[in-house]
Amino acid sequence: MKHQQYETWILLDTELDQDQHRDLQVHLKQCSQCQSLHLATHQIAHLFKNSPIPEPNPGFSTRWMTRMEKVENRKNRLILGTTISVISIATLLLLSSVGIQIRAGIAYFPQLMLEMITLVAKWIIFLNQLRDIVSPLFRVGMKLISPVWLYTLGFSLSGITGAWMLSLIKSRTIQRELHS
């Protein structure tokens, strides 16, 4: 039999039948290379099996809990930040469109554009200031209130804003109808 076959048996730790085992033993006596390979694989297995098992420092699961909470808080902050940004942009667009509707009758185009830009700029300043006030509150809130409640609050506020906008438009329309 070829040398390679014995090498495969040794390296893959193949389960051998009696004849194969005898063949291998005969070959090992004749071949110093297979003999040293056989010895080396056995010594390595022995070394591995008898080595001390590495263990983590005590308190591993407590450290995991702390780390997991940090990961979750980071994720929640990201979701909350995205939600607030989307709501803010939506409100801004809504207010701008209402602004345009209200002033459409009285202003000519360049003035309208100028006023729109001023309005947007004012809103950006306003939201920035609002963020400075609200974000520390949120940081505290995040620790105390579940994100579900924060979403509910966010959506309720935007719903109220939307309803207020609609009623404003409606009252303007009624006013115009009365004037005409």
Next chain:
Amino acid sequence: MCNTEQQWIAEAKTGNKNAFAKLVEKYQKPVYSVCYRMLGTPTAAEDAAQEAFIRAYQAIDRYDTSRSFATWVLSIASNYSIDQLKKKKVTILSIDNEKHSWLAPPDPGLSPEKAALEKEKLGQIQSLLTDLNEVDRAAVVLQYWHDYSYEEIADTLDLSSSAVKSRLFRARRLMAEKWQEMQLPSVPAVHSTAKRITHETSTI
């Protein structure tokens, strides 16, 4: 898998972190051990083991309860360690370079001779593993320290059984050659292919 463990898993699936923490407590040693053998330092092993459990918790919904939890979490840990090795090319540090070593007598009750012997053993293990590529190393770790069969290694590392066999064949040959060099440091190692050719011609 015991009933209590199934209950922890069921609770963890509903988002109960405390229930999952119990699973962390139970499986911290095998997971840490895989990460340590793969990455070679306690700091890297701690970080990888923690991350593996975080990933497991985040993916607990996808965990198939008919599969062993140990195999599943070890698969996450092995694959994460492989990624870390590929990404950062973390090399297994030699014992002399290890700053945070738990390798300093693992058991304070050990005599200085025994402690030195243990340290030497660990040094030898790490040098044998250093030369293996990431996936081969994971296969070796799972086979020797966790008694995984070829099929279980294939399942864990997402390979075919024949691929696992050929990887282990290559890895064990490489380790045997390195071991022979380590045993005879003064004798220059003859290239294995050359040795094989010589041998084959002599036995024909």
